[in-house]
Amino acid sequence: MKREETEVLIVGLGPVGAALGVYLGRMGVSAIAIERDKDVYPLPRAAHLDHETMRLLHLAGGAEAVARASQPLSSYEFRNAAGELLMGFKPTGDLAPTGWPWSSMFHQPTLEHALRARLAEMPTVSTRLCHALKTYETAGEGILAEIEGPEGAYEVAARFIVGCDGGNSTVRRKAGIEFDDMGFDEPWLVIDTVLKNGVTRLSTVGLQHCDPARPVTSMPMAPGRHRFEIMLLPGEKPEDVVSDEAIAAMIAPYADASALEVERRAVYRFHALIAKTWRMGPVILAGDAAHQMPPFLGQGLCSGTRDAANLAFKIEAVLRGRAGEALLDSYQVEREPHVRMITEMAVSMGRVVCTQDAEAARQRDAQMLAAPEDKRISPLLSVDGIKSGILESGGAIAPDPGFGTAHEKSRLDDAAGYAALLIVREESEASRAFAGSGGFVARLGALPDASGRLAALIGDRQAVLVRPDRYVFGTGEASTLVAAWNAYLASGVARAETIAAA
Ligand SMILES: Cc1cc2nc3c(=O)[nH]c(=O)nc-3n(C[C@H](O)[C@H](O)[C@H](O)COP(=O)(O)OP(=O)(O)OC[C@H]3O[C@@H](n4cnc5c(N)ncnc54)[C@H](O)[C@@H]3O)c2cc1C
Known part of the structure; x- marks a missing residue:
């Protein structure tokens, strides 16, 4: 079988694999980046990016396309069946200290196309669509992988293999790495819609409608698009809820179905899973391969992007002999507590939203409404900061002070x-x-x-x-x-x- 050599084999070109490939490419690391499918993932997924992630995606060449086709969220509100505000989050000011909007509501394929285009410009990275990882084994200091491409099977020998291959990761399963299950497993129908007649938005507010009779999420996305997420009721099956008629009835309280077109629909189970080990020697996991969280905070892709940014400089430093392998042990040490904190927050928000028991919802409402309304609104949730890999005076996200003379013109x-x-x-x-x-x-x-x-x-x-x-x-x-x-x-x-x- 034909054999090639490279420094890093990236498996999966979702947003995390593509961003990692660009970071490595920018540092001159040689990499082969393979993706099983030809086009980007076709089903509805991320709609929200935070300012920190936009900045990291900017460094990977993906943020401008998102910025051109996104809109900020004016607030994120959890309301009960009667429409009363249970809790809400409002950004303070337009731009975060990174120089990016606090939240950008977007369309995930726009980002993925932009990242892949940037990746294709990296001279040291070979990007291969329609190439799937079949298996791999450790060999010496690195790994030997078997890949199936359009012209048949071949081998790649690499110093590192990074599994950015999503929730069902082949890289993780082959390494025998298990998930820590944080006990969340709820079925939701997710619908992306395109607004007709040139309408750009239904609302600038992201809404969690916490009605025990039917919890529903209603979210702006990129201009001209709107997202609905609808929780399945006990006993409901996917085929009961995915038809145009069923969708029109379920979104009727929020929108007139004749004013929009359903572009994509999928039933997901929202999970909270964190891999027990993120690195085994030359085998490393990143993004959904390492962790999955329910989308109530819009942080899955954001977390995967942070993984890629945490990892790339460490891999490069080890490859160039400037760092010991111990630096790679710091990857999980630094990233996992951050992911765990965010996942716990997303799960607790999910529990507020997913309440289907009427009495439990009544008690929840009474407890949350007991606080005065202004106390139920907070600034957008802060997920910044790391606790290790920094000195005592470190840990915050650094501001971007601008460069040159005008901040707008140069970061x-x-x-x-x-x-x-x-x-x-x-x-x-x-x-x-x-x-x-x-x-x-x-x-x-x-x-x-x-x-x-x-x-x-x-x-x-x-x-x-x-x-x-x-x-x-x-x-x-x-x-x-x-x-x-x-x-x-x-x-x-x-x-x-x-x-x-x-
Ligand atoms: C309904 C929903 C809403 C969400 N909302 C948000 C949000 O608002 N904000 C947010 O930040 N996140 C959100 N997320 C999460 C976000 O979409 C994911 O975290 C993100 O897509 C993960 O990116 P990834 O690159 O790790 O994995 P993926 O995007 O899953 O990419 C993995 C890639 O690996 C490829 N692959 C798999 N196996 C192989 C193989 N053997 N060989 C080669 N290639 C392979 C796949 O084809 C795929 O392209 C949401 C998710 C869902 C489901």
Whole structure:
């Protein structure tokens, strides 16, 4: 059988595999990225992206297309059968500190096409549609995979295989990795609709209609599209709810079915699953292959994108001998608590929405309505921050202070790309060494920072070091930060003592 060699074999070109491929390609890593199907996934899925994810997708070449065809959410509201507000989330201001809208309501295929187009421009990444992973085994330090393409079967030897192959991941099953089941399993019909007569939106509000008689989600998507999610009642089967007639009756309280066209429909079981192990030697999982959550927070794809951004720089550093393998152990250590926290939040929101018992719903309503209405509204949920892989002063999502003269025209992210950033008051030997090893260095005084957020972050310190996934690694003296960063790359552990010792 024909055999090829590469550094990384990416299995699956959903949004997570495609973003990972672009990040690796931007760093010159050689990769083969295979996808079983020819076109992007045809059924309705993600409708919401948060600002952090838009920024990470921008670094992967996917955000502009989404921004051109998306709209912000004015609020996200959970209302009971009587229409009373149980809880709600409202963004504060238009743009988040990353420079992107707090929420972008979009159409997942738009993103996937854009990411694949960017991936195709990466000279070191070979993208192959209609190529499916059949099996693989570990071989030496890496893996040997068998792939079936249109011209027959062939082998690929790679240092790493990354399973971005979705919920039913072949990579995960072959490795024998099991899920931790967080106990959520509810059947929902999901419908994407196209609005007729040039209507761009039914509403700017995302609504969870928590009616025990029929829980329904109604969400704006990209302009001209609207999403409905409808919970199946006990005893209902998919074939009972998917017909045009059944859909028209179920969405009647929210929209006139004759004013829209059902584009895609699917019945899903919403799960909450987290893989017990995210890496076994050269075998790594990312995105839905590693975790799945119910969509009530709109965070599945967002979480997978964070995985890709967390992983790519670590793989590159190990391949180039700048990091020990221990750095890859930090991937699950850093990402899993974040995913677990978000999944728990999504499950608890799901429990509010999915209540079908009338008495339980009455008690829920009484309890939630006991708080005054203004206390039931919060800012958009904050899912930022990591707790490890950072120094004591780190962990927040770094603001984008802009670059050049006008923030609208240029982002620091554009100039820096997918790389670690060091922002300093004054350049020094340490900052020059950092730039020499592939990092991006900017002077604080040369950045617009119109909001003053970056200056506030640095405070009276000399510098801030930002990881390639745009979490703040830490603030302090440039030389101590660079030493701590290099120590983190070598060991996968960020220690405050490193700073003290440097
Ligand atoms: C109803 C619904 C609503 C959602 N809403 C949101 C939302 O608002 N916001 C959000 O962030 N997330 C949302 N999500 C979740 C989001 O859609 C997923 O998390 C995301 O698509 C996962 O991306 P992925 O790249 O990990 O996997 P996938 O998109 O599933 O891609 C996996 C790819 O791997 C390929 N593949 C599989 N096996 C093989 C093989 N053996 N060989 C080669 N290729 C293979 C598949 O063909 C597929 O293209 C929603 C999901 C659902 C179902």
